[in-house]
Amino acid sequence: MQTGKxxxxxxxxxxVLKLVGDVRLTLCCTLDGLFQQMFGDQEVHSIIIDLTLADNLDSTTLGLLAKIAIKAKSLGLMQPSIISSNPDITYLLNSMGFAQYFLMMEHPATRIEELQEVPQLAGSEAGIHQQVLEAHRTLMSMNEQNKEIFQSVVQALENCPQ
Incomplete structure (x- = not known):
């Protein structure tokens, strides 16, 4: 399995964001930094997340992706789109309630001309802890099933000394 990028x-x-390989919490600082840049850009009206080359997404990554939809809605942007051709990834997204927040597609609607790799950012242990906690809180807020699934994780993170 390819390391995530x-x-x-x-x-x-x-x-357009394209997640590749095994995407885990090691990219949470990178994703968060990109979100700051993306939502700080007044010209952006829509967001496409391409997961066609993603092998795995951990729960922190899922929470950060959910955060995109929630933030986009609060800013009045178009509903974000997710492209997923991997049945396992699509099943995971649907089981977490992503279809309520994202336009789900199997294939890109448009051709992407130029993608550049985003350099991975390092973060402090406390900063990563906070991002992981926020990501799981976001997943919990999506629906009752997620609340039950991630409540113990959130409680453990809240009780963990930083």
Whole structure:
């Protein structure tokens, strides 16, 4: 399984993120930094997340992706899209309630001209802990099933000394 990486491009008013390989919490600082940049760009009106080359997404990554949909809605942006051709990834997303927050597609609707790898950012232990906690809280807020699944994880993270 390929180590996870993140590719990104901006085309006109659309931001495209492509997650590749085994995407885990090691990329949470990178994803969070990219979100800050993306949502700070007043020209961005839509977001596409391409998971066609993703082998695995951990729960922290899922929480960060959910955060995109929630933030986009609060800013009045178009509903974000997720492209997933991997049945296992699609099943995981659907089981977490992502279809309520994202437009789900199997194939890209448009051609992406230029994607560049986003350099991985390092974070402090306390910063990563906070991002993991926020990601799991976001997953819990999506639906009752997720609340039950991740409540013990959130409690453990809240009780963990930093």
């Amino acid at each position: 993140l590719l990104a491009a901006k085309s006109q008013q659309t931001y």
